[in-house]
Amino acid sequence: MTIHSPIIILIRPQMGENIGAVARAMANFGLSELRLVSPRDGWPNAQAEAMATGHASQIVENVACFQDTAAAFADITRAYATTARPRDIQKRVVTPQGAMEEMPAIAGKVALVFGPERTGLTNEDLSWCESIITIPTSEHASLNLAQSMVVVAYEWHQFAMGKTKEISNIPTADLSQYDQLFRQLEGHLDESGFFKVAEKKPAMLLNIKTALLRAHMTEQEIQTFHGIFRALAEK
């Protein structure tokens, strides 16, 4: 199954820096196609280019700029408006994650739409959008354009790569190696008179082992601790 990456559409963006910041967020999370509708300061834009370093510069170079909203949406199958939940329009509202999970069911191009920094999307802009993506925030929050783009692009990447919680686990020493370390330590402690009250020894040993096990040591670290205990005992 190939799912095409969503297209980002910025409607009447104001500051070039923000267009550049959007491109950066896109590049970091594997999105590439950016459309602008009536950018305030025209296009191309030097501030946008200055902000969009690295892989983001390609995105800015390949921007498609439209004067007409209808033309920007012409080949889109489904558009999601990214905005705080509007008061006076009844539209389905989903989270970024919920929206990404719908992508496989959509045959055609998907657009994620962002409004102008100050004023947000108008009802006319929203009329192109089947659904609204609202990013869950704390009360009285106000996400700016770049922050919203980071979250939405991040969720796209999460979805596209398939979620894996644990990226990497260091191979931990097996318990036979731990056991050798514990025996060595116990021997040293016995010799040193560490266990003053014999009845308490089992519980004390258990606590020591528990703590060391929780360290999830590698083989190399086990060897290091063998060396540490030996060095201390021989001193």
Add this chain to the structure above:
Amino acid sequence: MTIHSPIIILIRPQMGENIGAVARAMANFGLSELRLVSPRDGWPNAQAEAMATGHASQIVENVACFQDTAAAFADITRAYATTARPRDIQKRVVTPQGAMEEMPAIAGKVALVFGPERTGLTNEDLSWCESIITIPTSEHASLNLAQSMVVVAYEWHQFAMGKTKEISNIPTADLSQYDQLFRQLEGHLDESGFFKVAEKKPAMLLNIKTALLRAHMTEQEIQTFHGIFRALAEK
């Protein structure tokens, strides 16, 4: 179960603007406690204050600033370093989401640690951190401090609020209301001679109904369409 919000620790942050941007991301996603270790330009910082508007200003006012890394970590139970996966250090690496899901099992304060903008965390900084949080990105990505903070804070909020994919669903008209609309429409179409070939009518009607059902209309919208069909038919 009460889970305390993690504490954000910025180690040797360079630009005041970035400290302010971190505070903004925190405020938007319900984090409140920020610590700085040896900020380059000292503390307080006018740029940080200028950037941290709204609820973020409280976070900046309440910053705890340390010269000593050890003091900043003294009361922390577990610290996660947010960084790209380091090459030469063997530490457990988790995603932001994976880290948040571990919070309930940690009794004590949790810190999420970010390094300086240019150089990142040193091995000495990393020695305080039990695990590493690596944000999944596309290849050759480079997340800046503010972007990383947005993702991590967003995932904290996602975790803290409990994930709900569908924030809101508009109540859709029930099928009896749809059925009335279909009957009205069919009547008008019959009268107008729309169904030229009688055998094809059932399939054509089915297609029309399918399309209208997919609109998930509200009661109000059904009424609106009654009006639309009536107006068209009477014209």
